[in-house]
Amino acid sequence: KQWYQRRVAITAGKMRKTLTGLGGAYCLLCHTSKDDANGRGHRDPEDCFMITRTGSQIAQDYRDMEKDPHGRVLTKPSDYASRGGITQAPLVDDEEVLESLVFISPLHAVMRVFGWVILLMHHLRSETYQWTESTVKLGLSAVFFKKAREESKERVKERTGIIMDAVDFAAS
Numbered sequence: 001k002q003w004y005q006r007r008v009a010i011t012a013g014k015m016r017k018t019l020t021g022l023g024g025a026y027c028l029l030c031h032t033s034k035d036d037a038n039g040r041g042h043r044d045p046e047d048c049f050m051i052t053r054t055g056s057q058i059a060q061d062y063r064d065m066e067k068d069p070h071g072r073v074l075t076k077p078s079d080y081a082s083r084g085g086i087t088q089a090p091l092v093d094d095e096e097v098l099e100s101l102v103f104i105s106p107l108h109a110v111m112r113v114f115g116w117v118i119l120l121m122h123h124l125r126s127e128t129y130q131w132t133e134s135t136v137k138l139g140l141s142a143v144f145f146k147k148a149r150e151e152s153k154e155r156v157k158e159r160t161g162i163i164m165d166a167v168d169f170a171a172s
Helices: 013-020 034-038 055-064 095-102 106-126 141-160
Strands: none
Touching: 013 095, 055 095, 106 141
């Protein structure tokens, strides 16, 4: 076994993309492009979404990139393979801090998981087996999906007192 000691930065995804310079990256943890992630060829468990980015590597990749006279990264259509989503210089100078920004922030990951579980619950309850919320794509099933979502919210409110999708002004 190998153990790693990490400092974790709790920042939102958009802020992490800005701080790391990875504004065009599909994933902050690996070099997988959106097309690769959604393609059938990326299902092998041996290479499926391995964490391949490091803060020092991001900094080095930026230094090695072609830039205009003002230091801005030169981008071209469909250049993800060569650029890896780097759109600017990392705003963090300290590579150890940059390293902590590359990894998953636990709170965000937990919140996203709950969101996906709730969405899955709505789909199963409405017997809608298309993974979309678009009324156009769902067609007639959209009515059932909307009804299931409202029923789920009401049930959560009855059993827990929690009103889903309501802003908690006391928390701010």
